[in-house]
Amino acid sequence: MVSPAAPLVLIGAGNMGGAMLAGWLESGIAPGAILVVDPRPSDAMARRLSDLGIRHETAVPLGVTAGVLLLAVKPQVMQAALEPARSLVGPDTVSVSIAAGKTIAFFEEHLGGAIVRSIPNTPAMVRRGITACVANAAVTPAMRAEADSLLSVCGPVEWVDDEALIDAVTALSGSGPAYVFYLVECMAEAGRKCGLPADLAMRLARATVSGAGELMHQSPDGAATLRQNVTSPNGTTAAALAVLMAGDGLQPLMDQAINAAWRRSQALAG
Numbered sequence: 001m002v003s004p005a006a007p008l009v010l011i012g013a014g015n016m017g018g019a020m021l022a023g024w025l026e027s028g029i030a031p032g033a034i035l036v037v038d039p040r041p042s043d044a045m046a047r048r049l050s051d052l053g054i055r056h057e058t059a060v061p062l063g064v065t066a067g068v069l070l071l072a073v074k075p076q077v078m079q080a081a082l083e084p085a086r087s088l089v090g091p092d093t094v095s096v097s098i099a100a101g102k103t104i105a106f107f108e109e110h111l112g113g114a115i116v117r118s119i120p121n122t123p124a125m126v127r128r129g130i131t132a133c134v135a136n137a138a139v140t141p142a143m144r145a146e147a148d149s150l151l152s153v154c155g156p157v158e159w160v161d162d163e164a165l166i167d168a169v170t171a172l173s174g175s176g177p178a179y180v181f182y183l184v185e186c187m188a189e190a191g192r193k194c195g196l197p198a199d200l201a202m203r204l205a206r207a208t209v210s211g212a213g214e215l216m217h218q219s220p221d222g223a224a225t226l227r228q229n230v231t232s233p234n235g236t237t238a239a240a241l242a243v244l245m246a247g248d249g250l251q252p253l254m255d256q257a258i259n260a261a262w263r264r265s266q267a268l269a270g
């Protein structure tokens with residue numbers, strides 16, 4: 001358990017670190033058990049930390065051993081962030097990275113100790129994310145349970161044994177919210193071209209995608225069944241799907257997009 005004596009140390013309080021922090025507080029973790037290290041938090045984040053009474057440092061302070069170290073900086077600055085963070089790692093510390101691409105071998109080289117590599121996604125901000133993770137051999141069952149409980153404040157957590165899968169997870173669910181938001185943009189623009197005022201088209205597109213997401217969340221039916229439920233024979237949906245599914249349909253484009261993200265995640269490893 002994290003405590004003021006063995007705090008939960010968050011390195012990087014940006015979009016994802018901030019989302020996780022909000023989830024931890026909501027789940028009952030005491031502000032006094034959290035230490036945030038970020039040299040340049042947004043003004044809003046700095047105010048929030050101060051209002052909540054959470055200790056914030058612009059550099060890693062001396063004399064602290066983390067219970068859990070949550071690494072939430074960009075992959076490109078991870079190595080620089082790890083050097084001072086080494087002093088936070090003790091024998092009972094578990095370090096949890098959420099960075100795209102950065103491998104367990106990288107963290108073993110630059111940080112050492114018990115490492116969990118994970119990938120959440122931005123719906124974590126509304127506790128509707130999903131995270132997949134993998135642990136190195138130094139992670140004990142108790143550390144794994146601790147990491148699981150901290151990550152699951154943002155939504156379900158999936159553990160995999162094969163680290164290579166994490167790049168594919170990053171491409172599918174890590175980046176995936178952006179594909180859906182782009183779909184909303186495209187739907188709204190198509191509606192505008194059919195004569196809808198732009199703001200109404202955007203409201204309709206947003207509500208349609210978020211409502212469809214919620215229906216999928218609550219329904220026991222699979223995505224294909226939910227799609228078929230919308231599709232009346234010879235109706236309007238069938239007319240649209242005939243276009244989206246013509247030839248091989250949308251699949252090859254999605255294959256290419258997710259493959260590009262997958263390869264980019266692999267390239268960020270070093």
Ligand SMILES: NC(=O)C1=CN([C@@H]2O[C@H](COP(=O)(O)OP(=O)(O)OC[C@H]3O[C@@H](n4cnc5c(N)ncnc54)[C@H](O)[C@@H]3O)[C@@H](O)[C@H]2O)C=CC1
Binds near residue numbers: 013038039119
């Ligand atoms: N944004 C997303 O959808 C997802 C992001 N990730 C991963 O999460 C990590 C963070 O991404 P975001 O939150 O989007 O980035 P962000 O740019 O919003 O936040 C990064 C934070 O790190 C801070 N920072 C920079 N250098 C630092 C240092 N040396 N020590 C401590 N803090 C430092 C920055 O001031 C900033 O507040 C990345 O590694 C990314 O790959 C993973 C899944 C989804």
Ligand SMILES: O=C(O)[C@@H]1CCC=N1
Binds near residue numbers: 100170174175
């Ligand atoms: O675009 C990125 O690299 C990060 C990782 C997954 C989502 N955002």
